[in-house]
Amino acid sequence: MNLKQLSHMLSLSQTTVSRALNGYPEVSEETRRRVVDAAKRHGYRPNPSARRLATGKSGMIGYVLPTGASVDIDPHFVEFLSGLGDYARSHELDLVLSPADAGDEETTYRRIVANRQVDAVYLSAPRPADKRLALVNKLGIPFIVHGRSEGFDFDYPYLDIDNEGAFHEAGRLLVQLGHKRLALINGNDRETFAIHRERGMRRALATSGLMLGERHVCSLTMTEENGYRAARRLLEDSEPPTAIACSSLIMALGVVRAVRDLGLTIPGDLSLVAHDDVFPWLRPENFPVPLSTTRSSIRLAGARVAERLAARISGLEEGARGEVWPVDLVVRGSVAGAPA
Amino acid sequence: MNLKQLSHMLSLSQTTVSRALNGYPEVSEETRRRVVDAAKRHGYRPNPSARRLATGKSGMIGYVLPTGASVDIDPHFVEFLSGLGDYARSHELDLVLSPADAGDEETTYRRIVANRQVDAVYLSAPRPADKRLALVNKLGIPFIVHGRSEGFDFDYPYLDIDNEGAFHEAGRLLVQLGHKRLALINGNDRETFAIHRERGMRRALATSGLMLGERHVCSLTMTEENGYRAARRLLEDSEPPTAIACSSLIMALGVVRAVRDLGLTIPGDLSLVAHDDVFPWLRPENFPVPLSTTRSSIRLAGARVAERLAARISGLEEGARGEVWPVDLVVRGSVAGAPA
DNA sequence: TGAGCGTTCCAAAGCGCTTTGGCTGACTTG
DNA sequence: CAAGTCAGCCAAAGCGCTTTGGAACGCTCA
Structure with missing residues (x-):
């Protein structure tokens, strides 16, 4: 018909x-x-093909997926996707994943914009002065950034959580508990979220005249193994930290293992706080010692991004509105006063 | 131009x-x-829109993504996607994720086929007599199933791993080590992969005249917490198993935690084998006791599915070819002879 | 009463590609 | 040498929608 x-x-x-x-x-x-x-x-x-040809609108939102033999997709992605999909479904929006050579996403962005394959895109895991962001902004396609960049002379629409505030809170808690030697096991510090977390932590320490030593900050991709290695290195130091803030639950698994291997205990010898993006399959309350966390559902973020994308497509949202979500600090058994 | x-x-x-x-x-x-x-x-x-209108071909492959507030996307998905994306990229294929109400995927399949939005689709996590499979087969769109179904009177193209063989091997190893009371912590047994694994395990035991008791089989979604619960229940039984086979690394995390909580040890009190889909962020060799696994890279499977999908689209592959990959059994420290 | 106007509908021209059904001219073939 | 063949090209008809630029009609109002 x-x-x-x-x-x-x-x-x-x-x-x-x-x-x-x-x-x-x-x-x-x-x-x-x-x-x-x-x-x-x-x-x-x-017929959507015909309509698309006539109007140039596709009814889809796009995401450029960096791929490559040695490129791992962040497991957070799937949770974000759950939220995004949940919203998109109710609006009959489809999501187009355009795989790109990691390192050269530009070609792909240009292609999907030139071809009008999607009505809007979202970017994730932005870095400071992220080239993708500048590009997408120039190309003029509606977009939203999940996360934030830095160092641009233009504003852009984004949705981010208050990473700095979260780790400021976490740091403050640990300091209040008397910890003097703190460490941060962070994600890749070329990404803005990691920079913000470190900044928050430093700010919390500075308030009490403390510093985050060079050797006490690790920046690694967020795997269990990297969490383990970082924790070993930190804890075997001559002046080991008494508290660690960790950027992900997965890394925290490794930290816990390292602590055990070294015959130490949480929170007796080490207080631990980690950021929790809320995975259904790994929950901080189920850690051997229930884990204190800074918590923010990445899934809700996915839904919100979809919602705003839809609003931008239909012209209901305009301009460079940034949205920053507060993060909950959830205190559980993994933190305690600094050892004497 | x-x-x-x-x-x-x-x-x-x-x-x-x-x-x-x-x-x-x-x-x-x-x-x-x-x-x-x-x-x-x-x-x-x-212009792809014009070409699509004229030819009906879109240059995209589709996946219907079940969503809903209480629906969790399997974290394996992201690894599969890595492989799929990696192949798709080199062929300028895009992937369309069409979110559907979990439980009513049919509407969405019909829509994307009627609209000719994609040239081919793949299905994952099939169940016996899976309705989606029958539907897609009837609709006549090229497709490949990742996994297998059962109980159809037609053949269909699929890519699966030898789940039955894998757990047969795992079971056989444990039996050879003298274990008499074995247990299986499985995934959702409405999905074929879980059924196959259980079958393989039973077959291995049967060879030695052993049985897998009713109470010794758990079927749960694969979360750390469910692994923990299942293990607790099993191990606190009056006749606890001396060996457990587990369907995922994530659940195995929970099993390890349960073992610890009960003051038991691996492999002294319990031998443990788990299936490893090969996540970059959680590796079996990094478990407190290196974990024996049945291993098969789900990422490679993603790439292969993409490759075959592309072949089907261009008419190079036809018919209902099924492809079953063998699974490696990798023995590490988590298995030992049965306690006396 | 006839100019002016708003409402409601329509024919036809796109959108940019593929594909059908020739047409032309050079080249074989009996 | 006429008929047949074939390579190489083209005009035009789709694909199914949106949108432009009217046209027809019934009203109002001077």
């Missing part, structure tokens, strides 16, 4: 039928009712 | 230019060279 057939059986022109269905004003209410009714009865669905 | 302009500047018809670029025979080699050359020089890229 296409427009032609439908309009023919209604003895109307394609124009009128099209307008009736798309809510244009120049069609009488009665006619509109007839048309809408017939369309529903015959299960008419406009 | 569109076809019209390009053909005009070459003083050729659109027909000829189109044919030259698409490799049709009825154009002289010299003309073809001229055309291809000019196209490249002017960066001409055919």
Whole structure:
């Protein structure tokens, strides 16, 4: 069933039928009712390819996925996707993943914009002065950044959590508990979120005249193994930290293992706080010692990004609105006063 | 730059230019060279929307993503995606994720097929007599199943690993080590992979006249917490198993925690084998006691599925070829002879 | 009463590609 | 040498929608 057939059986022109269905004003209410009714009865669905060719709109949102033999997709991605998908579903939006050579995403962004394959895109894991962001901004396609960049002379729409505030809180808690030697096991510090976390932590320490020593900051991709290695290195130092803040639950698994291997205990010898993006399959309360966390559901963020993307596509949202979500500090058994 | 302009500047018809670029025979080699050359020089890229309208082909592969507030996307998905994306990238294939209401994927499959939004789809986590599979088969869109179903009177193309063989091997190893009371902590047994694993395990035991008791099989979604709970229940039983096979590394984390909480040791009190899909962020050799695993890279599977999908789209692959990959059994420190 | 106006509809021209059905001219073939 | 063949090209008809630029009609109002 296409427009032609439908309009023919209604003895109307394609124009009128099209307008009736798309809510244009120049069609009488009665006619509109007839048309809408017939369309529903015959299960008419406009062909998206044709509509796309005519309008240039695709009804899809895009994401450029960096790939490569040695490139790992962040496991957080799947949770973000859950939220995004959940919203997108209710609006019949599809998501297009365009794989790109990690390191040369530019070509792919240009392609999907030039081809008008998607109506909007989102970026994630931005870095300071992220080239992708500058590009997408220049290309003029609606977009939202999940996270933030830094060092641009233009504003842009984003959704981020208060990473600095979160780790400031975590740091403050640990300091208040009397810890003097703190360490941070961070994610890749070329990404802004990691920079913000470190900044928050430093700020918390500075308030009490403390410093985060050079050797007490690790920046690594967030795997269990890296968490383990970092913790070993820190704890076997001559002046080991008595408290660690950790950027992910997965790394925290490694930290816990290292602590055990060294015959130490949490929170007796080491207080531990980690950031929790809220995975359904790994929960901080189920750690051997329930883990204190800075918590923010990445899934909700996914849903919100989808919502704002949809709003931008339909023109309801404009401008460079930034949105920063507060982060909960959830205190559990893994933190205690500094050892004497 | 569109076809019209390009053909005009070459003083050729659109027909000829189109044919030259698409490799049709009825154009002289010299003309073809001229055309291809000019196209490249002017960066001409055919508009995919137009091409799609004309041909009905989209150059994308689809996946229907079950979503919902209480639906969690499997973390394996992201690894599969890495492989898929890696292959897709090299062939300029995009992936369309169409979110669907979990439980009613049918509507979405019908929509994407009717709209010709994608040239092929893949299904994952199939169940016996999976309705999606029957549907997609009926709708006539090229597809591949990642995993297998059972109980259909038709064949279909799939890629699966030898789950039964893997757990048969694992079971056999444990039996050979003298274990008599074995248990299986499995994934959701409405999915075929779990059924196959259980079958393999039972077969291994049967060979030695052993049985897998009703109470010794758990079927749960694969979270750390469920692994913990299942292990507690098993180990606190009056006749606890001396060996456990576990369907995922994530659950194995929970098993290890339970063992510790109960003051037991691996492999002294309990031998443990788990299936490893090969995550970059959690490796079996880094478990407190290095974990024996049945191993198969889900990432490679993703790449292979993409490859076969591409082959089916271009007509290079046909028919209902099933492909079953063997699984490695990797023995590490977590297994030992049965306690006396 | 006839100019002016708003409402409601329509025919037709795109959107940019592929593909069908020729047409032309050079080249074989009997 | 006429008929047949074939390579190489083209015009035009789609694909199914949106949108432009009217046209027809019934009203109002001077």
